[in-house]
Amino acid sequence: MTAHTEPALRVVIADDQELVRTGFRLILSARGIDVVGEAGDGAEAVATVLRLRPDVVLMDIRMPIMDGLEAARRILAQAPDCRVIMLTTFDLDHYVYTALAAGASGFLLKDVTPAHLTAAVRLVDTGDALLAPSITRRLVERFASSASRTGSGLATPAVHRDLAALTPREREVLTLMGRGLSNSELASELTLSEATVKTHVARIFAKLTLRDRAQAVVLAYETGLVSPGDTDNPCR
Numbered sequence: 096m097t098a099h100t101e102p103a104l105r106v107v108i109a110d111d112q113e114l115v116r117t118g119f120r121l122i123l124s125a126r127g128i129d130v131v132g133e134a135g136d137g138a139e140a141v142a143t144v145l146r147l148r149p150d151v152v153l154m155d156i157r158m159p160i161m162d163g164l165e166a167a168r169r170i171l172a173q174a175p176d177c178r179v180i181m182l183t184t185f186d187l188d189h190y191v192y193t194a195l196a197a198g199a200s201g202f203l204l205k206d207v208t209p210a211h212l213t214a215a216v217r218l219v220d221t222g223d224a225l226l227a228p229s230i231t232r233r234l235v236e237r238f239a240s241s242a243s244r245t246g247s248g249l250a251t252p253a254v255h256r257d258l259a260a261l262t263p264r265e266r267e268v269l270t271l272m273g274r275g276l277s278n279s280e281l282a283s284e285l286t287l288s289e290a291t292v293k294t295h296v297a298r299i300f301a302k303l304t305l306r307d308r309a310q311a312v313v314l315a316y317e318t319g320l321v322s323p324g325d326t327d328n329p330c331r
Contacts, residue, residue: 103127103129104128104151104216104217105131105148105149105151106123106129106130106151106152106153106216107130107131107132107133107134107143107144107147107149107151107152107153108130108132108133108134108152108153109133109135109143109152109153109154109155109158109166110134110135110153110158111135111159112155113135115205116135119153119212120133122209122212122213123212123213123216126209126213128213128216128217131149132147132149135158135159136158136161137158137159137160137161137163137165137166138160138161138166140152140161140163140170141161141166141170144170144174144177145170148174148177149177150177151178151179151180151216151219152167152170152177152179153180153182153203153216154166154167154180154181155183156183156194163181163182163194164190164193164194164197167179167194167198168197171197171199175306178200178219179198179200180199180200180202180215181194181199181202181203182202182203183203183204183205184205195309196313198306198310199309200219200307200309200310201215201309203215219307257303258303258318258320260302260303261299264295265299266320267285268281268285268292268295268296268299269299269311269314269315269320270315270321271284272296272299272311272312273311273312273314273315273316273320274315274321278292278293296308299311
């Protein structure tokens, strides 16, 4: 009897620091994740990803020639099935909101633990929450509101979605996701099983062509389902 094994996830690492690339490659390779390519600047990252078509890209925000934000935009425009995780040195870097709105699947700090790095790469391939929903919510709330007030252009609007396709229950689920509730918290709040919540979330993603939970949170703010300051989450 031959054991069935799923193919290893394929990853490209884009960072202008060779030491960071080497460290991440060693961590991921030791855990069965295939690092198929590396890039030292944004332009090289775009070319490498479009050539190799990995499942996930770890993308530094600040790189020479082309920064990670522009590289992510170009990659997601031409390879929409790819998942991009932005790497940053600073917590709540305002550029990260722009990346999330443009379609990146989340962000990680560069001092991430090996276990968290590995788990994050695996999670984004499923569309599950990469970072704690409450962290995503605070990030979006902080920068979506400031960008709209100032017209600074920091926020790149997500592609507009027609919420009319959602049932009333699905709109409720999307609203609570935008407020930072995890699936288990959604189940408790709505008195549903977690399996039912996961079904609702999957249908929302399909109807609105959302990649993942991070993009759902951004959409909840940009469509007005959630407003900055909505913190009536009973779990917090």
